[in-house]
Structure formats: structure tokens, C-alpha cells
Amino acid sequence: MRGRDREWRHVEGLLQRLRRGGGGTLLVDGEPGSGKSRLLAEAVAEASERGIGIVHGRVEELGELAPCSMLLEALDLRSEPGGDGPARFGPLVLERLRVGLERLATGPVLAALDDLQRADPATLRMLHTLHDLLANRPIGWLMSRSTAPIACRAVSLFDILEREGADRVTLAPLSPDAVAALTADTLGRSPDPVTRALAATAGGNPLLITELLAGLREEGLLGDAARARAPGRLRIVVRGWIDTLSAKPRSLVEMIAVLGRSLSLEHAASLLDTTPAALLPGTEEATAAGILIVTEHGLAFRHELVADIVAAGIPPSVRQTLLDQSGVLMSSERASPARLLTGPAATAIDAAIASGRLHEAEEMVRGRLAEHGSVYGSAELRCLLADTMYLTGRGDEAIHEAETVLAVPGLPGHVRERATLVQLYATTRLRDDGTARAHAQEVIDGKDRYGPAARSAALVALATAERHEGRLSGALALAESACRLAGAGSPKERRYEACLIAAGVLVDVHRLEEARAMLRQARKDMFGQGHLAWAADASALEARLELLAGRFDDAVTEARRALDLAGALNTPLSIAAACAVLAAVALRRGDLQGAAHHLGEQPGGAAEARLRHALLAAQVAEARDGPRSGMSLLADLPRPLLLTIEPAAGPWMARVALGTDDRAAAESVVAAAEALGGANHEFPALGAAAAHARGLLDGDCDALALAAGRTEDVWARASAEEDLGRVLAAAGQRVEAAESLGCALGAYDDIGSVRDAARIRRRLRGMGVRHRHWSYAERPVSGWDSLTETEHTVSLLAADGWTNPQIAEQMFISVHTVAFHLRQVFRKLSIRSRVELARLAAEQRRDGFDQPPGGRRA
Numbered sequence: 001m002r003g004r005d006r007e008w009r010h011v012e013g014l015l016q017r018l019r020r021g022g023g024g025t026l027l028v029d030g031e032p033g034s035g036k037s038r039l040l041a042e043a044v045a046e047a048s049e050r051g052i053g054i055v056h057g058r059v060e061e062l063g064e065l066a067p068c069s070m071l072l073e074a075l076d077l078r079s080e081p082g083g084d085g086p087a088r089f090g091p092l093v094l095e096r097l098r099v100g101l102e103r104l105a106t107g108p109v110l111a112a113l114d115d116l117q118r119a120d121p122a123t124l125r126m127l128h129t130l131h132d133l134l135a136n137r138p139i140g141w142l143m144s145r146s147t148a149p150i151a152c153r154a155v156s157l158f159d160i161l162e163r164e165g166a167d168r169v170t171l172a173p174l175s176p177d178a179v180a181a182l183t184a185d186t187l188g189r190s191p192d193p194v195t196r197a198l199a200a201t202a203g204g205n206p207l208l209i210t211e212l213l214a215g216l217r218e219e220g221l222l223g224d225a226a227r228a229r230a231p232g233r234l235r236i237v238v239r240g241w242i243d244t245l246s247a248k249p250r251s252l253v254e255m256i257a258v259l260g261r262s263l264s265l266e267h268a269a270s271l272l273d274t275t276p277a278a279l280l281p282g283t284e285e286a287t288a289a290g291i292l293i294v295t296e297h298g299l300a301f302r303h304e305l306v307a308d309i310v311a312a313g314i315p316p317s318v319r320q321t322l323l324d325q326s327g328v329l330m331s332s333e334r335a336s337p338a339r340l341l342t343g344p345a346a347t348a349i350d351a352a353i354a355s356g357r358l359h360e361a362e363e364m365v366r367g368r369l370a371e372h373g374s375v376y377g378s379a380e381l382r383c384l385l386a387d388t389m390y391l392t393g394r395g396d397e398a399i400h401e402a403e404t405v406l407a408v409p410g411l412p413g414h415v416r417e418r419a420t421l422v423q424l425y426a427t428t429r430l431r432d433d434g435t436a437r438a439h440a441q442e443v444i445d446g447k448d449r450y451g452p453a454a455r456s457a458a459l460v461a462l463a464t465a466e467r468h469e470g471r472l473s474g475a476l477a478l479a480e481s482a483c484r485l486a487g488a489g490s491p492k493e494r495r496y497e498a499c500l501i502a503a504g505v506l507v508d509v510h511r512l513e514e515a516r517a518m519l520r521q522a523r524k525d526m527f528g529q530g531h532l533a534w535a536a537d538a539s540a541l542e543a544r545l546e547l548l549a550g551r552f553d554d555a556v557t558e559a560r561r562a563l564d565l566a567g568a569l570n571t572p573l574s575i576a577a578a579c580a581v582l583a584a585v586a587l588r589r590g591d592l593q594g595a596a597h598h599l600g601e602q603p604g605g606a607a608e609a610r611l612r613h614a615l616l617a618a619q620v621a622e623a624r625d626g627p628r629s630g631m632s633l634l635a636d637l638p639r640p641l642l643l644t645i646e647p648a649a650g651p652w653m654a655r656v657a658l659g660t661d662d663r664a665a666a667e668s669v670v671a672a673a674e675a676l677g678g679a680n681h682e683f684p685a686l687g688a689a690a691a692h693a694r695g696l697l698d699g700d701c702d703a704l705a706l707a708a709g710r711t712e713d714v715w716a717r718a719s720a721e722e723d724l725g726r727v728l729a730a731a732g733q734r735v736e737a738a739e740s741l742g743c744a745l746g747a748y749d750d751i752g753s754v755r756d757a758a759r760i761r762r763r764l765r766g767m768g769v770r771h772r773h774w775s776y777a778e779r780p781v782s783g784w785d786s787l788t789e790t791e792h793t794v795s796l797l798a799a800d801g802w803t804n805p806q807i808a809e810q811m812f813i814s815v816h817t818v819a820f821h822l823r824q825v826f827r828k829l830s831i832r833s834r835v836e837l838a839r840l841a842a843e844q845r846r847d848g849f850d851q852p853p854g855g856r857r858a
Contacts, residue, residue: 001042002185002206003178004035007169011043011142014167018052018108018140025131025141027158030171031290031302032241033207036144039171040112043142052140053109055101059118067122068093071130074113075100094126098133105137116154117145124153128160141166148244148289173204182206186213187222195222197351203303205290211237212305230309238309245289248272249282253291254318256299257310259376259412264298267410295413349384353391354531356569362388376412379405383418390422391533393572395430398422417454424457425497428464429573432607436461456486460501467505468607470640472680476505483521496522500537507545508645510685510712515545536565540577550714550751552585559585576609583616587623588715590755590793590811593800595620611642615649618656623755623810627659639672647673647689648716651707651723654693663697670697684710692720699727708743715756718747722760729767738769754789758811784844786828794821798834799841 001008010026017024028036037058044056057074064070072093077100101109116124131141143161145154147170162168174182183191183199186209191199195216202208215231216222230238242250255271256263265283269276283299286292293302301307349368352361365385369378382405389398402423406416420443427436440461443450450458463478479502486495499522506515523538525531543558562578565571579598586594599617614637622630634653643650650673657666670693677690688710695703701724708720725741728734741760748757780786787795790811797807804818811818831837 001035001039002182003174003204004039004171007039007171008042010167010169011039011046014140014142015043015047015050015052015110018047018110018138019050021108021138023135023137023139023141025143025161025166027161027166027168028142028144028171029147029158029168031205032146032148033205033237034171034173034290035206036146036171037114038206040114040142040144044110044112047110047140051107053104053107055104055109055111056114057112058114059116059123061118063118064120064123067120068097068126070113070119070123071097071126074111075104094129097126097130101130101134101139102137105134105139108138108140110140110142112142114144115146116143116157117149117152119154121153124157128157131161148241174206174209175204176200179204179209182209183213186210187217192222193355194348194351197348197354198305201304201308203305205303207237208234208303208305230305230312234305235309235313238306239313241289241291241306242310245285245291246282248279249286249289252279252282252299253286254310254314256292256301257307258314263300263412266298268299298413300413353384353387354533356532356535356565356571358388358392358533358570362392376408376415379408379411379419380415383415383422386419386422386426390426391571391573395426398426399430402426413451416449417451420450420454421457424454424461428457428461432468434465437465440465452485456482456495456498459485460498463501463505467508467644468641470644470676470679472505472509472644472683472686476502476509479505483518496525496531496534496538499525500534500541503541507541507548508647509680509683510548510647511683512545512549512712516542519545532565533569533571536562536569536571536574536578539565540574540581543578543581547581547584548713548715550747552588552752555581556585576613580609580612580616583620587616587619588751588753588755590758591796592620592624592810593796607641608645611637612646615642615646619652622656627656630656631660631662631665639669640676643673643676643686643689647676647686647711648713648719650689651692651696651716651719654696655723658696666693666697670694685712688720689716692716692723695720695727696723699730701727701731708740714747714751715753718744718751718753718756721747722756725760726763729763734767738764738767741767742769754793755811758813762813782828782830784829784840787825791821791825791828794818795825795829795837796841798822798825799838801838 007028014024014026028039030036040056044054048054055074057070059070075097077096101111113127116127119127127143143158145152145158158166158168179199179202180191180196183196187195195213198212198216199209202212211234212231213222215233218233219231221231242253245253251272252268255268259271265276265279269279272279283292283294286299287294290302291306292299301310349361349364352358352364362385365381365388369381369385382401386398386401386405389395389401399422402419405411405419406423411419420439424436424439424443427439440458443454443458444462459478459482463475463482466472466478467475479498482498483495483502486498499518503515503518503522506512506518519538519542523535526534526538539558539562543555543562546552546555546558559578559581562574566573566575566578579600583595583598586592586598595616599613599620614633618630618633618637621633634656639653650669653669654666654673657663657669670690673686673690673693677687680686688707691703691710692707694700695707704720704724704727708717708724711717711720721740721744725737725739725744728740729737741764745757745760745764748754748760784792793811794807797810802810804815804822807818808815825837826832829837829840831840
């Protein structure tokens, strides 16, 4: 009884009243397959366990052989010799039934009567009379009926009994959690993503789910995405539902199945050559049967699975005629019959996309596109194709496919929704020309035409636009609204995309714990749905979070995980973000060659990724060749966006500009940082970055101290302390300067920012202050593992062709110290030249050696 806790409480209440000597009535109704018979059977079993007498009857599918035969059989009362003729039927049969029930009712009795929608009027009248006559007896009446036939007397009986005080429960579709539990129960194990996705298309109907799974197991199709189809036993169930409909509702249902799963009432009436008003009785019958529902866009199938089975069961010639009549043929070539996208296949493609098997999904889509004849079916396939293109980094192709779909007139609602999602997410991430904002505003303005998923995507697009324009409060509010809206859907399949955007904004403003919580929610959602395609994005974002928190080793671990996931899932959009984190860590650890390697070529894709790449390239150039080299790469970078996504870039850019005596450029950077901080005063990180830049420009100790105390970015805090120490030293305040520089040195040492720590040690040595910076570690006497961290760095730089003076300048040590370390390296590696050193270093890199002893790069 998965997902039926509420209904079972009503049953439990009835049984408790019976045990106390009372009676009562519970009416159960619901659409076909919702579990009414199962609920009654469980109630009968529970009553028997408690010593309650049982009267259990069920009207067979073909109805009753004679009036009241179900009641007579349930009470084990044989027909009298000669039969109960019509003249004697009323009083004689009533008396026999009353006596039979009273004989049982010396103790509590549960009368469970199932499928009363099939009962004849005489039986229902007799049942109502018995209910009245035996009202004072300890009898619990538990009756069920299907909502499918709306024109049956059982409706009247249930309404009358409810007015007379009976309780009534309607079995609703199972929740996603209950569906997952039922699927696991049926299979005896946790389902794979394909099977879980197929079960989700049953719309929470227990019968459809169990018949689907049993049929897939019988036919050997469980987990087989390429061959997934509706099994034979499930087709029999659905056909039985459709056959109960009268002629006009059945035609309506079949037409909607062929033409795209959703249809406006006006369009349906036009195709059936009638009026919308004349369709209302048929619409009511199909909705009461649980087959159709009425949405804001018209008529649609309640269960996607049913739609697919109905469409597949329609002869090709009939299907072709409907397509011709609707005018939705893709071309004039009619040689092969048009085929629609069938649900299990569509679900298999969806599951492949969600689980990251994008190449497989694209092959499946292209294969089915080649055999399709209808615009609506092809449009749905092109939506799936656009998804795979977007996730594999082909943003322009994805946008083109989505826009092609949206240009088709009269699109079914679910196809338009999906195309809109791809268009919004792709333009949001890959274009910075205002296109995404315009599309998003259209969706928000026309909210009655779009579902929660599209509106959530529109809010994400607007949040991204606000973020890029430096309005972070608005961006965060919109992103959180998108999360809430996506979370209101059932199932919450794509809430994680909104969560990732919100987490990105929180990381920007250094609200790291909130960002971590949002990332946990995103991962919970995506893994709960079996959607792995965005897993690399989550790891790349967490790597950036760990970088800001000063946990370099954790940042590297998450960045490498992002790269591994992106490679395994063929989702390259997150590669640039992960490489940027690896480059930043390498730079701070003093490995300029490693930083340049991680940067590689200019990345495509998102503007944000390109901007971070350009900033890091400038920082590497400045570290290698001085501030003028870095300054030449900064000229064309859009400062508002850069300072929004990397607040610590402001002080660095100001320092580089001042290092080249370009005070006007420094003033421009400071003005931009202060404007951003002023517009987002509720985020201390932005104000701290602006104060840091201002302190550098004006030599303002108070501003630098303020910056050091307000940011959560550990490296940025150490940088502000270092700059404060420099300004204090220049002002002759040596004690205070040494204290600030010592604080910065401690922070750099704690996070492993070796290059920055070496720079401060050189400054402190110049002030006559020395700090012990070596540590003892057990090492072998020879080989790479015998090198200290400093020896390791010197060896790599020398292997890359750096001269001793260049190495000394880079590591903030003397030329004599470099020579000493090189002699130690040559001795431990048993070599005599830099040529041999370069060969050994190349071999080590090929073997994956990229960390010195102790885990930190020197």
C-alpha cells in the first residue's frame, strides 16, 4: 500500500469502530488502476486478522447474471428452487439478504463490496435499503467504484450515502516517492535510470506501473534503453480502458494521441467537424475515465504512457489520415507511413540524456528522426536533440534546433515547454547579448502559456542577466524564486539547474556556507532523479568554493572530479571552470608552467568562462614577466562583469596598474569596484574588495584594514594584510608593518600559497625579520621523492629553461640559494646537467607526477 497512508487511516478508523461494536460506511472511488481493489483486499485481510466477520463481494466485468446475484453470492445464499422471479424479487430477496446479514452481525462484520460501477440498478437499490435497515447493527460498509463510467447508478448511490453521513476517499495518483518505492518493491531492487524514467510516465497509476514492470521483465526489456517499448500485457490494460468509452470520446482520445498528446478544444472540435460545446460530454467521459485531463492549453493525456500506447495501436492508414487532415506533415513525400514518437522510446532517450549518455541519446534521436513524418513528433525529437547539443557544448546548434521547433505553429504544450527550456538555458549560458533576457521576459509576460519549468528557466535567465549587470541582490532573489518555482513541480526534475545558478551567485559574494547548502540540494535533486549530466557543473562550482575557502587540496580534488565527470559524460561546458580553479591553485603554489598548462587555449562557451581564463592568463603573465605584461592583457576586459564574478580581481588590477605607473587605469578600476560595492552593500565581500582597491590607490591603512577584516576569501584576506604591511612599512611603522606581514604570511602558509609566502619572507628579511619556514619530513636519500618542496620547484623551473637569476626572481630568493638547491637536486637525482634534468622532469610529468613531497606544490 505504498503512498496510501491517508486512505488507510480511514480504513483503520472503520475497523476500530467495528471492534467497539459500532458501524460505519467508507466509500472509495478513483480512476481505473488507482488501487481500489487492492485497498479493499488489504482491509479484508486486516479485518480477518482482528476477528471481524467478512462479507466480500465484487461485481464481475460482464456485470451480474441476475439482480442482486453479487450480494447473494457474497452471503453464500443460493437461489431458491424455481428462481426469484420478477414478481417476488423485491420483498423476498430483500428479506433473505437482511436475515443473512443479521445472522452474521451477532459480532462485528465488514461488508466489502468492490466495483459497484458495474452493478445493475436493482442491486444498488437493494444495497441502499439494506444499509438503512441494518443501520443499528455492527456492520462496516466498505464500497468502491471506478470513476470511469460517469453515467452509472453507483454515482447516485455514493452521493446519497455521503449525504447520509458516510466517509468518502478518492484515490489520487501516487507521489514520485511512492512510485519509486513501488518500483523497487516490484523489482526487488533499486531501479536503473531507464526503468525509473519509464515508471514515471505512468503518472502515479499503480496498475500501469506494476503491469509495465511485469511486462518488461517478461519480455526481457528491463534496463534496455534501445529496445524499450510498452509490453503486451500493458497494452491489453490500456485497450480495455479505451474500449469502455463511447464512440465520440474514443475518437477524441485517439485523435489527441496521434496529433501530439495535447490539443485545444477548438482545434479538436474543428477536426471532428463539431463545436466545442458538443464535445463537452465526451470530454467529461474521457476525463472521468482518468484518460484525459483539462489543462490551461486544452486537452491532454493524464498518463504519457497511455498516450503512447493508444497512438501505437492506431492503424497507420488512420493515423496518416488524421495527420493529413490536421496539416502537420513535414513534407509531401508520403511513401512511408508517418510514425509518432512512442513513450518508452522517448523515455529511453530522456533517460540517456539525464544519465549523461549523450552520444547514445543523440544516435537514438537521429535514428528516429529519419523515420518520422509528423511535425509534432519530429519537433519533440528535435527538442531532445537540442538538449544533447547544449550539454555537449554545441550551443549555437542547440539554440538553432530549439528555435526551429518553436517556429512550428500549434505546438503541443509539452513540446513548446521543452523547446523553451533549451532555448532559455542555452542562450543564458552561452550568449551575453541580451537575447536570454528578451526570451525570459516573453515567458514571464505570457505566464499563462507556460508551465513551472519554463517560468523557472526564465527566472534563471533574468537572474543571470542581473548578475552580469552587477545587481547581485536582484540576481539572488530571482535565482531563489526559480528554485522555489521549480521545487513546486512534481517531480522536481530540473530544480538543480536553478540551484546551481543560486549557488554561483552565493559563491560570487562569498556566502560560502549558503552556497554549500544550495549545492547539496542541487546534487540531491539531480542524483535523486538519476540526472548526471550536470554533475560536472556541481563539482566545478564546489572547486571554486573550496578555492575561496583556502582549501587548495580540496579545490584540486573537486576540479579533477569535474574534469573526470565532464570527460565521462561528454559535457564539456564545465571543463573551463574546472581548469580555471586548477590554474589558480597552481599560480598560488608558484607553478607557473602548471598554471599555463591548465589554461591551455582560449575556451569557448560561456562569457564567464572566457573572462576567468583571460584574467588568469594576465595573472600568469604578470607573475612571469612583470606588471606591464599583465597590464597589456587587461585592456579589453569588461570590468563590471569581471569584478562581479571575481571581486578579488579589483585590488589585483589596481596593483598592476600602479606597478606600471598608470594611475588613471587604477582609478578606473577602483571606481568600478566602489560602484559595484555601493550597489550591493548587503554583501560585505564586494565592499571589502572595493576598500582594498581604494587602500592601494590612496595608501589608506584604514581601508586596507577594513578589507582584511570583512572578506571570507582567505587568500584575499591575506593579500589585504600584505598590502597593509607594505603601506605601514612605507610610512615608517615597522612594528605594525611586521605584524601585518606576519599575519599575511601565516595565512599564506596555512593555505599553501607558497609563492606569496616566499614574497613576504623576502620583504621581512629586508626588514631584518626572519621566519622559520622549513619543516622536517621523512624522505628517501635519492630520487624525486627525496627532494624538498623548494628543491622540487627549482628543478621544475630549471627543467623549463629558466636561468638562475630568473628562478631567484620568481621564488624571491638569492641566485646563490638557487645554485645551492640545484646542486642538491643534481646530487639526489644522480645527474650532471640541466639536459638530464629536463628529460627526467618530462618523464615524471608523463607518469602523472605533479605534486612535490607532502602534497603541496612548492
